[in-house]
Every structure is written in C-alpha cells, then in structure tokens.
Amino acid sequence: MAETTNVDYSTKIPNNVGLMDDQRVLKALEQWHPGYIDWWMTMGPEGFQTSNVYLRTAISIDPKGWAKFDYVKMPEYRWGILLAPRLDDRRVNFGIHKGEQAWQEVPGEYRAMLRRLIVVQGDTEPASVEQQRHLGKTAPSLYDMRNLFQVNVEEGRHLWAMVYLLQKYFGKDGREEAEGLLQRRSGDQDKPRMLGAFNEQTPDWLSFFMFTFFTDRDGKMQLESLAQSGFDPLSRTCRFMLTEEAHHMFVGETGVGRAIERTCQAMKEAGIEDANDVAAVRKLGVIDLPTMQKKANLHFSLSLDLFGSEVSTNAANYYTSGVKGRFQETRIEDDHQLTKATYPVSKLIDGGIKMVDEPALTAINMRLRDDYVNDCAKGVQRWNKVIEKAGIDFRLKLPHVAFHRGIGEFADIQASPAGELLREADWLKQKHQWLPSKADGDFIAGLMAPCWERGKFASWIAPPRIGIDNKPGDFEYVKVDRA
Ligand SMILES: [Fe+2]
Ligand SMILES: [Fe+2]
Secondary structure (H helix, E strand, O other): OOOOOEOEOOOOOOEOOOHHHOHHHHHHHHHHHHHHHHHHHHHOOOOOOOOEEEEEEEOEOOOOOOEEEEEEEHHHOOOOEOOOOOOOOOEOOOOOOOOOEOEOOOOHHHHHHHHHHHHHHHHHHHHHHHHOOOHHHHOOOHHHHHHHHHHHHHHHHHHHHHHHHHHHHOHHHHHHHHHHHHHOOOOOOOOOOOOHHHHOOOOOHHHHHHHHHHHHHHHHHHHHHHOOOOEHHHHHHHHHHHHHHHHHHHHHHHHHHHHHHHHHHHHHHHOOOOOOOHHHHHOOOOOOHHHHHHHHHHHHHHHHHOOOOOOOHHHHHHHHHOOOOOOOHHHOOOOOOOOOOEEEEEEEEOOEEEEEEEEOOOOHHHHHHHHHHHHHHHHHHHHHHHHHHOOOOOOOOOOOOOOOOOOOOOOOOEEOOOOOEEOHHHHHHHHHHHOOOHHHHHHHHHHOOOOOOOOOOOOOOOOOOOOHHHOOOOOOOEEOOOO
16 A cells, blocks of 8 residues: 555554555564553553543544544554655755755765654653653543543654654664664663653643643644654654644643633632732642742743754754754745844843844754744733633743753853842742742642542643533543453
C-alpha cells in the first residue's frame, strides 16, 4: 500500500507511509516494538494498564476523519506512523537552499544536525509520560483521567513518529538512537532525559495542567518550526503531530481555567473578597489564586529554558541550512535568508536589562521564544476573564523572561517577576513569594483525593463545559479495572 490519507492497519504498525512495501523499516520497527511495550508497561500510567479508556485513535489523516473514539486498553492502543499528506511541489522555504525542491532524503551535510534535532524532540515525548505516570491515581474525575491518558498515548505516538524517521533515514546510528530513547529516564541521576524541564517532577494535577499549558506549548513551537523544515518527511511528521498537540494544550488551558473557576466560585459563596487571604481560601478546599500564580511562574520559567540561548550560532546554522525555520515562516514577509536583518534581543548590560539589536540569524531562538510568550499571554488573558467575570480583584501575570532562568542571558542572575535584578540574599528571602514552597506543594497534594465516580469532580475543580466527543456529563470515560 503506497502513501495515502487512509491508514493501513494490516501491518502490526498502523501507518500511511507504505510500510508494507518497505520491509527493512517495517522489520526494524517490529524489532523496536517489544522494547517500547516494555517501556510503556514499566514507565507508562501506573495502575491503569488493564482499564478500558475512551480514547481517540487516528484512523485517517484527513482533517475531519482522523479521530475515532472507542474503549481501548492503553497497551493495546494502535500507535501508528502518520504523516501529513505530501504537498505538490513543496520547496525549501528559507536559508541558503531557498527555492530548491524540498528534500525527500537526508542531505549528507545535514545528517548530524537533523539527527540531533529529531533525537532531542523524540526524547521529550516519553519523558512527559514518565513524569505523569503516577497521576491517574489522584485524578479529579474520570473525564480528567481520560484526558491524561489521551495525552500519554499520543506522546507515545510522537515517540514512534521520531523513531520512524530515525529508522528510515539514519541507518545504524538511527537504530542506536531509537534504543537510547527507551533507555533514558526522566529525573534519573545516571541517564536523565536530555532537557531540563523534562527531568522535573509533575507531582500533582495542577502541575500537570500547567505543564500541558506551558511545556506542551514549547512543544508546539518546536514542532511548528520543524514543520517548516526543508527535510520533507520531518515537516510532514510534525504537521500531523501538531493536530494532537492542540488537544494537549486544550487540556492544560481548560484544566487551569476550571481550577480558577472553582476557586472563584467557592470564594464568592463564602463571601471572601481578598484573593490574597490564602489561609481563608484554602479552608474551602480549593487552590488559592496566589498559589496558581506561583505555579505558573515555575512552569513558564522552566519552559523558557527549553528555547535555549537567546543568541545561538547553532540556531543560525539550522536556519541557514534549511532544516529548522521560524514560527509560521512562510507567512513572514521578509527575504527568508536574514543575511542583513536584525532582531531585538533582551540582554544583560551594565547591570540592567536592555533590548539590543542582534543579527536576526543568531537571534532565531529569541524570536521563537517571543512568539511563544505571546501565545502564552493569550491563554493567561482567557484565565483572567474567568476571574474578572467572578468579580474578584486579582489577575494572573506572566513573569518577566529574566525571572528564575537556568539557561541563556539571565542564567547567572536573579530577577523578580517584575524584572528587577536582585542580590542573591534578597532573592533567597523573597523566592517563596514567587515560586511554590514545600508547604504549597503539601497543601496541593492534600487536595489530590481521587474522584472516580461518574459525573463527579474533586472539590478544587469545576466540571468542563462540554464533554469529550460530546458525551454527557456522567459518561464513564474510564472503566477503572480495580482487580
Ligand atoms: Fe508530543
Ligand atoms: Fe504534547
């Protein structure tokens, strides 16, 4: 079966890339499969591998037909290799190869670069599954539990997507990298995942929602810029992954939004007007808004680190070579080569933070990060609408990009969320006003009682407006197997 929009389910690995006619790659993937299942069983959602979950599976890459819902046990989910359709006459759209036919094979001189990009992207996918593996047990509803597992199986599929590229286009090195992706573990001392934010813990559901809002959105920006790649199979892979990624960010945004909604509602019922009266709000069994701000500060700053250094020759090389573009590259009106252009970068100069024009080529990371910050800000605005509507005088705010950074221009300094530079002693004194403390974490952990009754929700979160797949409120999204 050649490449089509329908997915071939006759092979063990559903795909629309003609695996039937590509025995070498089919065999390589079939050999990788048991290791993957082993990883899923040991590192995937703990305690729910025999439960039936109402999941969507891609059965076609057609925009309308790709999601089919049904009960599935997660280890039996059909993880497939799905690429967005090949576009007629697609070209390299930026860099020194601009205007050439897009590459269907890996150009020899860019092999190492492409392999690196694919492995780094691939490594984040299983990492988040590992980070989230304990959350099922404290799910605030069956609806939320289903969403968690949907995100998890799709991150698993994203790993497959990257492994396919490695196996198909990178020979022996690709095979080794595919093995490595199953060997590293989130948070492990000896063999950690490759990027910082993916070695942090996701201890509770507020963290999960913040993670899917902020960190999956970094994923979106990375996939968007890889979707611009001159290497066409990578572009097509990422384009299809983006359709799934949108759901992950929906889970995050609505999850936090529903927690906010519930808090505001409880405050109003109790007649509490001061959102900063943390002790009074916590007594209501909901998460106070200042703590949500702290969580947002944490996840935002960790996610900013994923964009790398503001000024980067690696990023410039990726761009010039045509392997990784900018967000919405083809919609930007410029020469798409950037040999003379500049871009403003926030830098540390003479003890202050200033904007400095840098060559646009080396500022590619900065630009992508700016696009990311704008995207985040829109979501925060939607959260604030919920608070505003409840008549509560409190607004969430993204912290300054210099706040709590581990990578880039601001890695060695401390700044407040407002962007004032601080001496170390002042930072240490105030840090827990801005970042979750152990006590904050303990309080949230204390709220994380499972709520698995159909149609019921935990005390701290409001029900969603509409169910998944338009199901009614009391739909049994997960048939929890308690055996
Ligand atoms: Fe992903
Ligand atoms: Fe994701």
